Each structure stands twice: as structure tokens, then as C-alpha cells.
Amino acid sequence: MKRAIAILLLGFAVATLAYAVVYHGATAQEREAMQSDAPELYWLKQEFHLDDAQFQRISRMHEGYLPQCGETCRKIAEKNVELKDLFDRTNAVTPEVEQKLGEIARLRAECQANMLRHFYEVSQAMPPEEGRRYLAWVQQKTILSGPGQMDMGNPAHKMP
């Protein structure tokens, strides 16, 4: 009986160990990504097969772009607050509201142009095929996203 129980437990131990080893191996890259300083950039490196030099260059571009993006963010937030104030004061589309909407639209266009510029720069720093794939994916996820647009999700398993 002791032998039977030992075999029974050995089976469970073997299954647990096999599960842990395979799971640990399969998720090693993701764990490494999550522990890195910039997980999203680490992901970009893995996803678009960048070498170290390309990764360094793209990381610098990313860091350069972020303050610019943050500034646009701040301006959009400011304009949204102003628009909300207008909404609170009126229940009609006044010339002031139209003007504010125009300002927000201009900011959005400026922001999209900046983004697009950054995307082109990044894609050009990648190997050509990966650059094309990156550009198609990132445009779809940002500028081309929205109602009625096709969601291309993660480039790893949604794009051909």
C-alpha cells in the first residue's frame, strides 16, 4: 500500500514539476520584459527583432518624443477643461464652443502629425520588413483607430 501511495504522489509531483518547468520556460521572456526599466520598449525590441544598436537608437527617439507628447497631452487636457467650463455655462453650440472645438481639433492634428513623424523615424531605424510591419500596426492602433476601424491588436498574433 505504501508503494501505491508513493507512486500516486510521485505522479502528482511529476505533473507539477513538468507544469512548472514548461510554464517557467515559456514565460521567461515576458518576466524579463516586466522586470526591465521600460517593459514596453523591451517588448518592442522582442516583437520587431531589433538588435542592440537599433534598440538603443529607438529608445533615444522614444525618450526624445515623450516630453513632446507630454506637452501635447497637457495642452489637450487644458483645452478639455476649458471646453467643459463652456459646456457647464451654456446648453447650446455657441461661437465660443465652436472656437474651442476648432482649437482642440488643431491640437489633435498637430499631435497626430508629431506621432506620425515619430512612427516614421522609428520604422526607419528598424530592419526594413519589421519597419513596415511596425508602421502598419502602430498607425492602426493610433491614428487609424476609432469607431468603424479594424482593430489589428497585437502585431505578434493578429497580423500576417
Next chain:
Amino acid sequence: MNLPEDQMLGKLLKEWKISQPVPPRLREGVWRRIARAEAQPELGLAGGWNEWLARMFAKPALAVGYITVLLAAGLTAGYFRGEDQQHRVNDELAARYVQSLDPYQHFSAK
């Protein structure tokens, strides 16, 4: 039908003499053990399970088969669970990357 080997064995057995003395009260002991075995209550669910398990794993081929099946189950579960986790983390990091670039998504994420 008696084969020549059977006849030889029968002859040998007839010639066989037990030199060792029979342990005292052997017959009584044997009958007592038989009576005890017969008087044992029927095995319950747990007893039946233990009995079955012991019989099952007494055969090496079945024990090896059992461990192989569990090994395969562990490997498969680990593979699929790992793959699932990979997709989940990759989707999350892809979304984080896009969010870091796109001011609109800063707002929608908040």
C-alpha cells in the same frame, strides 16, 4: 492423461520424507487464520479504493503508464498556460507602448 513426467513426479513425492518436525499447533493456527479472514467485514469505499490502488500499481506497466500520463498532462497544461500568459503580457505591453505614444490614449486610459 498421465505423462511420464507426472508419473516421475508422483514417484518422487511418494519417496519424499519430511525430516523436520511440524511446528506445534500448526493445524489450529491455519484454521484460526482462515476463520479470521472469513470473518473480516467487507471493505468500505476507502478500503476498496486502497485495495484497487495497491493492485493497480502492483503492475509496473500500469504505474509507468500513470506517471507518463500525468507527465504529459503537466507538460501540456504548462505549455498552454504559458502561451496564454505570453499573449496576455504581450498584449498588455503593446497597449502600454501605444499609450505612451498617443496622448488620446493617455486620456482614455485614465
